[in-house]
Structures are given as C-alpha cells and as structure tokens.
Amino acid sequence: MHIVWEIFLIFQAYFICTSAQLISPKIHDGWWAYKDAVQGSFVPVPSFWGLVNSAWNLCAMGKRQSPVNVETSHMIFDPFLTPLRLNTGGRSKMGGTMYNTGRHVSLRPDKAHLVNISGGPLGYSHRLEEIRLHFGSEDGQGSEHLLNGQSFPAEISESPNVFLNRMLNRDTITRITYKHDAFLLMGLNIADLYPDTTRFITYEGSMTIPPCFETATWILMNKPVYVTQMQMHSLRLLSQNEPYKIFLSMSDNTRPAQPLLQRCIRTNINFSKQGRDCPNNRALRHQYRVNQWLLK
Template sequence: MLQCSLLILTVLCVSIQDISGSWEEWWTYDGISGPGFWGLINPQWSMCNKGRRQSPVNVEPDKLLFDPWLREIQFDKHKVSGVLQNTGQSLVFRVEKDSKHQVNISGGPLSYRYQFEEIYFHYGMEDNRGSEHQIDHHTFPGEIQLYGFNKELYHNMSEAQHKSQGVVGISLMVQIGEPTNKELRLITSAFNKVTYRGSSYPIKHLPLSSLLPNTQQYLTYEGSTTHPGCWETAVWIIFNKPIYISKQEMYALRRLMQGSQLTPKAPLGNNARPVQPLHHRTVRTNINFNKQGVQVSSNCPDMYRNMHYTATQWPRDHNIRYRNIDDLALPIN
C-alpha cells in the first residue's frame, strides 16, 4: 500500500513538472487556451487578465497628445543574423546571442538604450484583419513587432521583461501592395522553410534599420507585451506609415500551420490578441497636427500648453477623413 502511494505521488509530481514545462506550448489565440484564459493557464501570467496597462490598444487619433520633446528614434546600422522559427503560435525571428554587433535602439520616448532581441509576425487569414494594434478601429492585414530589452539596466530579455522600463516594442503595420520592402524579402523568402511547428531556418545579415518605414512620425504609449505573460514593462512605438509586402508573400505566410507535418492542425494566422482598454493612459505623438495644414480646435491638446499628460478629446471635423494606407494616424483634408 505504501509502495502504491509513493508510486502515485511520484507520477503526480512528474505530471506537474510536465505541465509546468509545457505552459509555453499550451497557449493559443482561440478557444479555452486563447487570450481570455492566458492568465488562468499559468499563475505567472496573471497580468493577462488583471493588468490595467495592457497591449495592444486601439489608437484614437482625436485623443492623441502632441509632445514636442519626443526625439527621433535611432537604430544602429549593424546587420543581424538569427533564426526564423514557427513556434506554433507565431512566426518569430530571434537574433544570435553571441553576435559581435548587436543593434541598439534609442531616442524617441526612450530614456535608455535597448538591445534588439526578436521579431514577432502577426497577420490575418483575410486582408481585413491581422494587426494587433488598431488605428481609429482600422485593422491592417498584418503587424511586425520588434522587441528589445533595456541593456543599460538589465542583462537579458528574461530579466528585463519583468522590470520597469525593461522592454521596447516597435510596431510596423503591414499593408499588401507596392513598393514592397526589399530587405524584408530575406525573411519572406524563407516562409516555405518554416511551414510547420518547430521548424526553423537561419537568416543571415538582416539590415534591421532598413525594415523601418521612411518616416520619423510615430505614436507612443506605456503598455505590455502582447503575448504571455503580458508583462506591463513595455514602451510601445507605432510608426505612422506601414511597410508593404506582396500578395504572393502574404499567401506564403498564410500557408504556415500551427501543428507538425503529421498533424498540421489549423493555419498559424489570425494570431492577434484583441485590443485592450486604455484605462486613461495617454498616447503621445511627435506629429504636429497644426503644422500639417489641418483645421483643428485651438483646444487641441499638446505639451506646449499642457506640461502634464492629458487626454482631452478633440472635436472631430466630420469632413476630415483618415488616411489608412500611407499614414496611419494623420488626418488629411
């Protein structure tokens, strides 16, 4: 009897260890392991359900706060090498840890230098969905997110993602069309190499700074990582122009699967977390609407007048439309 009890206890302990080790594999973007349950799957991910500074968010252009002290964003020009992997939840590029030349990200709203670590690809199976962040409730076909960690205060991403000002997230909205991003083809040409979960493919000499759209206009806010455990340590920067990929590249991306070659399961796409409440957070921008020739109210909030963050709503001119192809947030006549 004692031997049976010890055997049951041993099996139970092994099972618990197996569950703990597989938490990273359990979560998905739908069903009982989807975003609404992330905080229940793993107690360490409780912020996914309880946090009040969560990402992604819907950016409302008429509530942006112009901040004249936001600087230009700086990316080192070094090329990086790493591995593109199908994790079963997302397509992820991770930089080589022992690379001699790491890419630093600084400027903008950042008070420290951040070291680039990884890229996440979010996209939809149809053109009208895919991006995690939304602009005036407009969703793009995809969103590429570049993550870096605060190298001045922390040693690596694992440490930084739990700490204050630990992470930067750079959001690039993806649009289908021309001209396509030539540097991005180093990655898109490898899509057919990572069709199934667990498959990976090396990417060499990726010019990270060349992936960025040709603009220094951006939006920024304090938020979280958009995948478990939703740590509220991220400074988000959303560029005001998308990057472009071709229909053929998007078709190849949509062929990726969640499962293995033997059990491919469902397509990998539609891997976007729903938008989260702002909870009175302010979204700042370096776009000076008054210099864009746009008719706005004299009460338009900015940090020339307001030395603290506010979110006063601008009266919306119903004759203003919002460009959602070449500019994400800028109202034009």
C-alpha cells in the same frame, strides 16, 4: 530589458511597433493559444489567459494591457519626443535565425551582431531581441493595435519591403512550414526594415502574450511598409503544428484590443502645424488608411 519589434502583418501590408519586453523562452512554450484549435480540447484563448494560471493574472486584471485602439483625436502631441536612433555598431549586415514557434514567425538576431535602439520615449538604449510577425486569415484583419477602431487590410504594393523580401520569399518561408522548424539567414540589413519616417505614436503597455507583463513601451511608426499578396498567401500556409499533426494555419495570431483606461497616448505628429512653415504636410497626418474598396 530587451527590445522587440513586433510586425503586425495584415492584408498586403503591416505597421511596425517597438516594445521593451522581457523575453523568456518559457513564454513561448506555455499552455495558451490565440484561437480554439481542436474541437473537444481546451487550450486557453486570450479571454482565459488570466484565469487559468495565477502567474498570468495581469492578462485579466492589469491596468496597462496591450494592444489598444488608438483614437487619433485623443492623442497628445509631445514636442520633446526625439527621433528614434538605430545603432548597428558600424556593421551594415547581420545574421539571424527564423523560427516557426507555432504561434509566430520569429526572427532572432545573431548575438554577435547586436542592434540597439534608443531615442523617442526610451530612457536608454535597448537591444533588438526579436522580430515577430502577426497576420490575419482574411483581408481585413491581422494587426493587434487598431487605429480609430480599424484593423489594417492596407494595400497591395509591387515594391515590397527589401528586408521582408528576404524573410518571405518562397525559398525561405517554405523552410519553416511546421512548428519548431528553423532557418538561418545571413546578410540582413536591419535599416531596410526600418520605415522612412521620424513620426510615431507611443504609450506604456504590456506584452501581448502570457504572462502579459506591463513592461512595454510601444512605438507605432507612422508609415507602413509592404508585402505582396503572394507573400501574404505563403504566411497563411504556415502551420502552428508539427508535420505529423493536423494542419492548422498560424494566421489570426493576435490578441484583441484591451481597454486604454487612464493611459495617455503621445505622438510627435504635430497635427496643428500647417502652411508654408511645414514643407511636408503629409508627415503630419497618420499615414494608415483603410482601402475604400474594403469598406463597400
């Protein structure tokens, strides 16, 4: 199995999760959509994915589907969850190709520069296969996973993530305005994307695109990194269609939250550890907060 870092972009920020998922090019070419595209035509949106194709029946009938709403009061502290480890084979820089798939901004690393992730809940090493961006059309949506029922508008930062700066600067993002556009990026340092924390939340789930295979180990890192308002605006100007078709923004490319059912959500955030024995109490709390001005 390969590993996918799915980056859920929301209003001026995102959080990152890692999922072990089987990747096939055919998945991206399937007959499905996140939202109604054109009046009078039918392309199945998430509520129909499991009904229109028998090979996708897990999307409707599965018991370990993703994304989910993470209720922090129901998380179980697991002291045996070790920190994640990033292995770039001794190379600090990598190359990759950015694609407009019509549904996501996708960055797929050059096969000559393998990046492997291990530790945490992962039983063995997984290869980084894709970095995929999800984002909303408005200032209060965009993340697939929810935390205590909230999606993540997050906050503006004037010091955005260095790695995302390379992906989302104007000279780069305008090269993939339309579906099937691609652009080669070189000199990327994956460590720049990795959030500066050892704390995370994890559970067993599924892919969030058809065929919704239940082969994913999701890891939600407990620290956001940032993009700017201008970068968010640029993402919303990406089209899910070819240039000769009507413009349809790629935004709102998220699957709704699915029932957790009997699954356990584990974390290495020890909420009960307080006082002098803990030099950094901030690290023991989930770091995602909804801006208060958005709640007014």
